[in-house]
Amino acid sequence: MGLKSLVIDAWSWLNYKPIFSDQTLGVPHRRAFPEAYASWVPDTDVRRLSTYKVLAAYDNNQVGELAELRDGPAARERREFGDPSMFIDTLVAHVMGREQHIVVPGADQTDTGNETEAAAAERIQELLREWAEDELLPMRMLQCERKAVGLGDGVYLLFWDPDKQRPRLRTYDPGFYFPVLPEDGDGADFPERVHLAWELPEDKARGLKPRLRRITYEMDWIRPATASGVDREGRPVRAPVMTEATDDTPPVPVIGQGDTLDEASGAVYRQYPWNDRPTYRTCYLTDATWELGDLTGPIDIDSLPTDKARFATNGTGEVLDHLDLMLDFIPVLHTPNTVPPAEEHWGQSSLAKALQAFDELASTDTDSARASATTGLPMVAISGANIDPKQQYGVGPGTMFKLGENGKLTTIDTSPALRELREHGHDLADRAANVVRLPAVSLGTMDPSKVPSGYALELSLGPLDSLISGMRLARAHKDTLLLRFVQRLFLAGQHPDWEGITPLPAKLVRGPYTPTDKGAVLEQVTTAYKAKVISLETAIRMLVEAGWPIEDAAKEIEQIQARSFEDARLLADALGNVDEVAEFLGRQAPEEQAAPTPILPVLPNREGGQGSENALTQGQQGSGGNE
Known part of the structure; x- marks a missing residue:
């Protein structure tokens, strides 16, 4: 009966394109995707490779060139102004974060009970950061x-x-x-x-x-x-x-x-x-x-x-x-790019669900370009004039037309249609941003003066927060594996700096992607640290994640402690150990500790004045004798 087959797979969101899915077979167009039909390409990978080519065409403003293979030269008139590429660049910046840090748990802890483990973690963190820089x-x-x-x-x-x-x-x-x-x-x-x-x-x-x-x-x-x-x-x-073979044994x-x-x-x-x-x-x-x-x-x-x-x-x-x-x-x-569905291996492009909106946006841009031609050079109708059919008339500055008694010129104003097309284009751009979950503030298209409050701004970033959280979740395990493989390759290559080192779990921490109020974070950190609900290491880590220019958290902690004389005094009162206090301050304790000279208080004599040390002693003796 010629029934149409319905194909639902990881790339079926492209089935609406005739060039991607044949109406009856559900396979990509052979002329548009010849490389996907190479003899060595498995049949299960044809649709995947074709999808990559379509998405790359959107990224490079070449969808019209790709559609020309099926729809003819008219498809080349499509206007593409880089909206998909702008969405990709924005999402890449958000998922990457402003900076990336390699962190080995335990490397920044200064008060740990096992100094050997802390030193090993710090050493691995330093080596990994050097590798990342190189x-x-x-x-x-x-x-x-x-x-x-x-x-x-x-x-x-x-x-x-x-x-x-x-x-x-x-x-x-x-x-x-x-x-x-x-x-x-x-x-x-x-x-x-x-x-x-x-x-x-x-x-x-x-x-x-x-x-x-x-x-x-x-x-x-x-x-x-x-x-x-x-x-x-x-x-x-x-x-x-x-x-080597011998008379008794064959080669093995x-x-x-x-x-x-x-x-x-x-x-x-x-x-x-x-x-x-x-x-x-x-x-x-x-x-x-x-x-x-x-x-x-x-x-x-x-x-x-x-x-x-x-x-x-x-x-x-x-x-x-x-x-x-x-x-x-x-x-x-x-x-x-995304967490694969159950029993699936492949991710999904961030443009997948918004491609039809991009197609409509390109069509609107094409219509706007055509309408702008008639707006800039309006159409004119001449009536009541002797028109020579062999002569071509043009409208421009200084042009004169000879009209009859009831002659007139009529112009057609197409600017209202152009205005509607532009507004429709803005609506389509907003629709695409909503589908991709990119709010206007993240795209930079919102006027900051129109944001009523910081809380309203934070609420508007809710869809973006959930989007980036899911994308980073899909990458978290692979980022950990990347650093784990790097450590193992160093050991397999027998690098001298890694001799005797046991690999430790390392994390690739991605920085913030939304505007951060550094002053508010500093106030929160200061209040929590003074209240003793967070450690100094956690406080420094929070400042680093907020974008403060701290290159090395461990060195920053050492510099802070080197000037914490009040904390050092409390530590001396609690432990009574000069060596530990000196280590806390990053200094060397003196070899010999001379006892300080006691300063005794001067007591008044019996005549109401202040006596000397001898008078004080005599007074004490006299008091004792009377007693």
């Missing part, structure tokens, strides 16, 4: 967040750089990310195999045909040691290392250095420095390239023929063909 972490986060907010997903890749002696951080477009998700598990689980793949164009100057590059990270059982070599065709490959695989063979099960295990117990699994890296002409038959990104692959080689000469990374995790982090 690796330009805020910039990498900004790159990933713009992908996540605009497309719905962002991807981080961590790897050890032996030349720079630190973990490197890269961001990838989610269109290059192809995880192998479990069929019977939760889509939110960490995948056991991840592919990063993209096509390389033809390079005629170097004689290279179109190619496909795939980088694969896979968790698998620990195998015997391998070494770089070449096959019969001269391709670089890895081969197992074997022992060599167990890698640091690995142990379990005689009972025959499996190989190793002890990683960050784990309490040994593990039997490790992460393997494969970096290979295929010519697209060799990819024939029923294949996809997860089943490419290895006999056609050309494996890459890293800077140390190791062939990247199942290279053992000596890690028990895959150093690829997928960051969704």
Whole structure:
């Protein structure tokens, strides 16, 4: 009967676009999304890759260019003034916060009972902050967040750089990310195999045909040691290392250095420095390239023929063909923009539910542009004149028309229509902001003088607060994993500064995103600290989150305590220990403590005057004798 199929999935909010969803098949237009229909792309990823292209077109003001492939040249007249891009930039700024801080719990505590743990936490916090500064972490986060907010997903890749002696951080477009998700598990689980793949164009100057590059990270059982070599065709490959054969024993695989063979099960295990117990699994890296002409038959990104692959080689000469990374995790982090639904893996773009409003806004802008042409150059009707059909008439300064006895000029005023179109555009912009949950004050379109009070301003930011809370919740676990992976890579790379260090949980704290009244926060902190309901460490942390220019909380606390002489006096009265008081002030106690000379009070003599010390002594003696 030709019934229309109803497709409901993570990207069905784009089904209203004819170019994205065919009326009967529910598949994207092949001419508009040819890269999504490549032979190596799995069928389950076609709609996802097409969605990324549509969203990227909105971000770059190219929706009309994309629609032209189906609707013809008339679609290129669409006016796009960057409203989606402005929404993305605003949301990225809010979810990032004004600043980002790496915090290791316990590093800023000065009165802890275990000084060793506090020193270890402070040391790890210092090393992580140095790494973040060297690796330009805020910039990498900004790159990933713009992908996540605009497309719905962002991807981080961590790897050890032996030349720079630190973990490197890269961001990838989610269109290059192809995880192998479990069929019977939760889509939110960490995948056991991840592919990063993209096509390389033809390079005629170097004689290279179109190619496909795939980088694969896979968790698998620990195998015997391998070494770089070449096959019969001269391709670089890895081969197992074997022992020398003797007359009595055949060659057997060599167990890698640091690995142990379990005689009972025959499996190989190793002890990683960050784990309490040994593990039997490790992460393997494969970096290979295929010519697209060799990819024939029923294949996809997860089943490419290895006999056609050309494996890459890293800077140390190791062939990247199942290279053992000596890690028990895959150093690829997928960051969704929103909390994925149950049993789902992918996030959702912040523009998803407002795309139709953006389409209507673009149509209104297009109509406004056409109406402004007639407003600036009005239409004129001439009556009662001898009009020569071969002559063209134009309206401009100094133009003269010869009219008859009842002749007249009639102008058509289109400015009211233009005014209505502009007001309609403002309504659509407000509707889009409401759908995305971006109040006018966050977009900077509200006049501050029209805000009745600070409480009213805070209420207007309620939708934005819930939005950013949900977006940061989706990123909290991945931010923690990022810092955990960095610590493990430092240990795996055997960096001398990390020798003997045990990794600790670290947090990536994002700063405030709304206007903060620093004076009000200072008053709250001062009142609470004087009332002894919060510690000095908590007070400093609250000031840092409010945007006060405090670079290092621990050093700030030390500087405050170094001038807290009244607190030092109370500490001396309570403990009577000069060394602890000196440590509190950050100073060194004197080696010898001389007792102060007592000053005795001068008592009046019997004659009413003030006597000397001898008179006082005699008076005391006389009093004692009489007694």
